[in-house]
Amino acid sequence: MVKIIEKPLSVNPLKKGSIMGAITAFLGMHKVMPLVHGAQGCMAFTKNFLTQHYREVTPMQSTAVFDIATIIGDDSNLHEGIANVIEKQKPDFIGLVTTGMTEVRGDDIKGSLIRFREKYPQYDSTPVVPVACPDFKGDAETGYGAACAATLSLLIEPAVRTDYRTRKMVNILAGMHLTAGDIDWLKRSFEAFGLDVIVYPDLSASMGGQVNHFYGLPEEGTSIDTIRKMAHADFSIVVGGCMEASADILLERCTVPYKKFDTLTGLEATDELVSWLMDYTGKQAPSxxxxxxxxxxxxxxxxxxxxxxxxxxxxxxxxxxxxxxxxxxxxxxxxxxxxxxxxxxxxxxxxxxxxxxxxxxxxxxxxxxxxxxxxxxxxxxxxxxxxxxxxxxxxxxxxxxxxxxxxxxxxxxxxxxxxxxxxxxxxxxxxxxxxx
Missing domain, CATH: 3.40.50.1980 (Nitrogenase molybdenum iron protein domain)
Incomplete structure (x- = not known):
């Protein structure tokens, strides 16, 4: 009989906060600046952590909330941080990630963004995706899934799929556990069955070492235009439970059906995927x-x-x-x-x-x-x-x-x-x- 134990404290930590997962998701998107709304150290730790893991440039910025601003609780750090990022980096959009400090303080992020738009109307063309990432709730996969769902919720609009395509298009909603090698295998497999694919987010491209120059914004990941095209897909494949919320948004808002795979590791799970591909396309598996x-x-x-x-x-x-x-x-x-x-x-x-x-x-x-x-x-x-x-x-x-x-x-x-x-x-x- 399986025994499930829940520990009320952490001695030798395993869990990474949801902030790390949210930033990881944004790093898989093209020219998106992750902006951490919290103290400088909240961003510095995450940046060091992800740089050690990927051994790649991991762009991110912080609103650098300090003690007086924390006590007073005004919007100045947040508004100035967003304005500076837009002015200097010119991202396609900003992934605004909250932290435990700002969540405990009770910041009204949505209200603050409304006030930012009123104060800086010249920046209306740059979307800002807010993601709540309190350290005391969830884990890295929770934050990753929340960032992906929040991005779709803001950017995706209901769309009627057009009939100009000669090939079916499938969204691959890639969980945080997938490596560049995993994503490459998925791309090759779907393309072998004559399908066009959108991988969201695509960390294999942005963090896989193919960008050969220094960059101030993540490059080669899923672009904002590609994200919007996901509304026109014929189907979505969900790899990992943390991406199911994103699939639900595409289903409810754009009627894109989906199939979830809790795992694609092992023969049994892969057989299930390949069987689906054969049934969906009417083609045999390649040699x-x-x-x-x-x-x-x-x-x-x-x-x-x-x-x-x-x-x-x-x-x-x-x-x-x-x-x-x-x-x-x-x-x-x-x-x-x-x-x-x-x-x-x-x-x-x-x-x-x-x-x-x-x-x-x-x-x-x-x-x-x-x-x-x-x-x-x-x-x-x-x-x-x-x-x-x-x-x-x-x-x-x-x-x-x-x-x-x-x-x-x-x-x-x-x-x-x-x-x-x-x-x-x-x-x-x-x-x-x-x-x-």
Whole structure:
């Protein structure tokens, strides 16, 4: 029987605030400036965190609210911050992210934006998307999903799909857990079935290393014009629970139907996606995709002896944790001792873990004593060293491993690589324990 534990405090933090997720989402959009409404340190920590993870330029600005402004509670910092960003950076739009300080203070952001428009009518053409991100509510995936939904809510308008296109167009609402490698696999797969795709937000383009010059605004992500075109799509595919709110907006406002995939990690989940693509387009899977599936099955066959008798524990954001946990338990046959996560997930009840904990890395260390290896972000390395357990790095941040953001965890290719990676960890354990 699964035991679910909720911890009321954090000792060795695992959860990242919703502000980090919201800024991550805006970094996947073209020429959008994330503006943090709070103290300078609120932005500085997030910027340092994301720069270490992506190893790319991570543009963002702050309203730099100081102590007197906090006490008085006027709009001057916010209004001046927005005006300065528009004047100096000239973004396509601004992602205005609140913080715990301004949320606790009770700032009326919508009212303040109305007053900003009255004070600076010359900036009416630059949209400002407000996103409430109190540190005490939700996690990074919550903020990521909220930023994506808020952007669509402001920019999307009801539209009648025209019939000038010769190819169907599908929105891919990409969850925060997807890497550049994952998004590349999705793009290639949908295009192989003759579909045009819009990836929203597209971190693979903006944070994937293809921008070869310094920039003051994120480049190559999903543009404002492309976001508005999402209203004309024939269908939306949701990858990860945090993006369902965005899909609901497109459905309710623009009648764009959608299908949600809680995960695309593993053969079973990928088979479901490919079956949908075949039914939707009436086309057969391309030969390269069939070959990838054969190789993934062969990888599981090659590695299955090393999986025998092994157990693991995992810590991460809900969408990431669920996908990896399901694949390793149901298809690799490895026992899941403990899953530590940052928020509840509707699919957790189907995850065969002995313990599911809404907690931190202290819980991971305490409840993973019988595990053979750990799956977590780089912050879990010290505890793995203390416990003499190998770690497989995933999630946010991965700051001590080059190329993480280009690894693939979904699709048939991701299933194959995960089978090899986890199989190699298990084989090394067997060799060390045998003394050879």
């Amino acid at each position: 390269w995709m069939r070959i990838q599936r054969q190789r993934a099955v062969d990888a599981l066959l090659d590695a299955h002896f090393s999986f025998s008798g092994k157990s693991f524990s995992i810590a991460g954001e809900p969408d990431l944790l669920y996908g990896l946990g399901k694949y390793l338990t149901k298809e690799m046959g490895i026992r899941l001792e403990t899953a530590v996560t940052t928020a509840r997930h509707g699919a957790f009840e189907n995850l065969p873990a002995e313990n599911i904990i809404m907690g931190d890395l202290e819980d991971l260390e305490e409840y993973s004593k019988a595990s053979d290896f750990i799956i977590a972000n780089s912050n879990a390395i010290p505890m793995c060293h203390r416990a003499h357990k190998p770690i497989y790095r995933v999630g946010y941040p991965v700051k001590d491993y080059l190329g993480h953001f280009h690894r693939t965890f979904i699709g048939y290719y991701g299933a194959m690589m995960l089978a090899f990676d986890i199989g190699n960890i298990c084989m090394t354990l067997d060799i060390e324990r045998s003394g050879h």
